[in-house]
Structures are given as C-alpha cells and as structure tokens.
Amino acid sequence: MNAFETAALALLAGFVPLGWVCLRERELDGVVALELAGVVTTLVLICLAEGYHRGIYLGVAVVCSAVTWISGFVFARFFGQL
Amino acid sequence: MENVVVDVLLAAGVGAELLCCVGVAVMRTTFDRLHYTAAGTTVGPFCILAAVLVREGFGQVGLNTIAAVALLFLAGPLLVHATARAARSRER
Numbered sequence: 001m002n003a004f005e006t007a008a009l010a011l012l013a014g015f016v017p018l019g020w021v022c023l024r025e026r027e028l029d030g031v032v033a034l035e036l037a038g039v040v041t042t043l044v045l046i047c048l049a050e051g052y053h054r055g056i057y058l059g060v061a062v063v064c065s066a067v068t069w070i071s072g073f074v075f076a077r078f079f080g081q082l
Numbered sequence: 083m084e085n086v087v088v089d090v091l092l093a094a095g096v097g098a099e100l101l102c103c104v105g106v107a108v109m110r111t112t113f114d115r116l117h118y119t120a121a122g123t124t125v126g127p128f129c130i131l132a133a134v135l136v137r138e139g140f141g142q143v144g145l146n147t148i149a150a151v152a153l154l155f156l157a158g159p160l161l162v163h164a165t166a167r168a169a170r171s172r173e174r
Binding site (some may be wrong): 005014016026028035042046047058065066069077 | 130159
C-alpha cells in the first residue's frame with residue numbers, strides 16, 4: 001500500500017462527520033456538507049488514480065469536480081427559493 | 083528525499099481536509115459551516131496537487147490533476163456565495 005492509497009483511505013474517514021451533518025442537521029446544512037463531500041470525493045479519486053498509476057482515471061476526478069459544482073448550484077437555488 | 087516530500091504534502095493535505103470535515107460537523111450555524119467548506123477547496127487540494135506534481139511532474143497526470151484542483155479552487159467561492167445567499171434568504 002503506497003502513500004497515495006493510504007491518503008485515499010484516510011480521506012474516506014471525512015465522510016463520517018459529513019454524513020452525520022446530512023442526517024441530523026437542517027437541510028441547508030446538509031447541502032453545505034454535501035458540497036464538501038464532493039471535494040473530498042474528487043481528492044479520493046485523484047489519490048486512487050495516482051496510487052494505482054492509472055493516469056487515465058484522473059478524467060473521472062475532473063468530471064467529479066465539475067459535477068460537484070453544478071449540483072451545489074442546483075441545491076442552493078432550490079433551497080433558496082423554498 | 084522525494085518520497086519524504088510527497089508524504090509530508092499528502093499528510094498536510096489529508097489533515098487539512100479532515101479538519102474541515104470535522105469543522106463542518108462541529109460548527110452550529112450554516113455560515114460557520116460554509117467557512118470550513120471554503121477552506122476545504124483550497125488548502126487540502128493544493129497540498130495533494132503539490133504531492134502529485136512532485137511525483138509526476140507536469141506530464142499528462144500532472145495537468146489532469148491541475149485541471150481538477152483548479153475547478154475546485156475557482157468554483158468553490160462561487161458555490162459558497164450561492165449557498166450563503168440561499169441561507170440568508172431562508173432566514174428572512
């Protein structure tokens with residue numbers, strides 16, 4: 001297990017507090033946690049692609065960061081209008 | 083030497099990101115939580131980007147990583163701003 005795989009595994013621990021916020025707090029706080037979860041997911045994908053020496057998989061990380069941005073805007077607009 | 087630099091950068095990036103995750107859970111208001119979300123799009127990603135660049139250089143892997151982190155860095159403040167506006171309009 002190399003350093004990047006270890007980093008990806010450690011980053012996965014960040015989902016625990018974010019999931020707790022999504023489940024227990026108000027819905028807009030859940031959106032905030034979801035936005036940070038998207039960032040963490042992107043970093044996990046980068047670390048896994050580098051750890052497994054598969055550069056082509058970094059495209060997934062680029063798409064994930066773009067989708068995180070779009071979904072955050074959709075949620076923010078939706079909850080702002082309620 | 084290169085491995086030590088990569089390990090230190092990865093540890094710093096992962097530590098910063100986990101700190102932001104815990105901060106989102108610990109803070110009480112939406113605006114305080116947004117502060118940690120904004121920090122999560124800058125410190126951690128740049129440390130991990132630096133680790134990848136030290137290991138791989140500016141080849142295809144490095145440029146793809148730069149693209150992903152740049153998207154996070156540039157889009158993060160816009161997203162935080164939009165979410166803060168939504169939170170403010172709900173408070174009224």
